[in-house]
Amino acid sequence: MLKTIRAALILGVITLTAFGASSAFAAPLKVVASFTVIADFAKNVGGDRVAITTIVGPDGDAHVYEPSPADAVAMAKADIVLVNGLHFEGFLQRLVDASATKASIVTLTKGVTPIDFKPEFADADAAEGAGTGGGKTVTDPHAFQSIANARIYVKNIAEAFCTADSDGCVSYQTNAAAYTKKLDALEGEVRAAIQSIPEAKRVVITSHDAFGYFEHEYGLIFLAPQGISTDSEPSAADVAKLVEQVKQDKAAAIFVENITNPRLIEQIASETGIKVGGTLYSDALSQPDGPGSTYIDMMHNNIRQIKGAILGS
Structure with a gap:
């Protein structure tokens, strides 16, 4: 009996050790x-x-x-x-x-x-x-x-x-x-969407300059009142300069970003007469139930919003 108990204990220790290691x-x-x-x-x-x-x-x-x-x-x-x-x-x-x-x-x-x-x-x-x-x-x-x-x-x-x-x-x-x-x-879809937009209409406005690499890679032009960081508010002179540039370049659409206060974009939209086309996801994904909860969804959302605002589709 004792031998049986000892054997069971040894087996139990071996099993637990193996389980612990596993x-x-x-x-x-x-x-x-x-x-x-x-x-x-x-x-x-x-x-x-x-x-x-x-x-x-x-x-x-x-x-x-x-x-x-x-x-x-x-x-x-x-x-x-x-x-x-x-x-x-x-x-x-x-x-x-x-x-x-x-x-x-x-x-x-x-x-x-x-x-x-x-x-x-x-x-x-x-x-x-x-x-x-x-x-x-x-x-x-x-x-x-x-x-x-x-x-x-x-x-x-x-x-x-x-x-x-x-x-x-x-x-x-x-x-x-x-x-x-x-x-x-995804990249093939983004390039095809950009190609469907006439070159003269490939100018859009966003809150801050988060889309430089997108612009460099795919050929859209992004204008923004803030620089690469949202850490400081743009000056009145910067905003006035952007408004003037928008009027000259005939920007086709204007967007708010999910990470920024929309007030500044709404002001620029009012001064230029361009309707706000929607929300772009720049430095962060959306909430899990939002339209940009993954990187691929974020890119799909952004190009869909841009194309839809410019072409009205």
């Missing part, structure tokens, strides 16, 4: 994403092997975000922190320091060819760390607005996940390849 092995990779677009990319690459915490949530503005104690806790516990870089997250260094995180900080714009921001607002944006000001060039951080760059973000995420979790590498690579095919299809 559970530890199966624990998801703890990933912190600085904002929603990156979180969506990470979800598509990581699948159920990752647990993602997002710092700046839906409709949130990373330019002016103030981190919370909960953000510091999430950073401290993270295995990997995924960030945009190019000074997009003004809060990032403070949060890294406050959390004392040991996580790998992965900059997803590595490999992206940065573009310079339009110089007329460079001085204002240099104040928040996006450039040097004084008439010098300022780097535009919104690289994710180009789908070609989105593919680079996805590649960098897959590499980071493989480094942190080699057992899951094949899964990450497979997911990244499948998602990249979806991005390829």
Whole structure:
């Protein structure tokens, strides 16, 4: 009888030990994403092997975000922190320091060819760390607005996940390849939509200059009263200059952004006689039940809104 009990206990210990090792092995990779677009990319690459915490949530503005104690806790516990870089997250260094995180900080714009921001607002944006000001060039951080760059973000995420979790590498690579095919299809749709808009009508107004990479890649022209950051209000002179430019360039549509107060755009719409065409998603995805809750949905929404406002369809 004693031998039977001892055997059962030993078997139980072995079973529990194996279960414990299995559970530890199966624990998801703890990933912190600085904002929603990156979180969506990470979800598509990581699948159920990752647990993602997002710092700046839906409709949130990373330019002016103030981190919370909960953000510091999430950073401290993270295995990997995924960030945009190019000074997009003004809060990032403070949060890294406050959390004392040991996580790998992965900059997803590595490999992206940065573009310079339009110089007329460079001085204002240099104040928040996006450039040097004084008439010098300022780097535009919104690289994710180009789908070609989105593919680079996805590649960098897959590499980071493989480094942190080699057992899951094949899964990450497979997911990244499948998602990249979806991005390829999306880019074809965006290019076709732009081609359907007459060149003379490819001028639109948005709240702040978040769409420089979209403009560079796909041929629309975006005008905005604010620079690459929403950190400061444009001056009356800047607004007057934009209104005059709009009248000269005959902008075809004007849009509010999900992260900004619509008051300024409504003022410009009133002064130029251009009707507000809808909402574009720039630096953040929508709420889960909104029209831009994923990166692909965001791009679909934006091009649909732009095309519809310009062509009336």
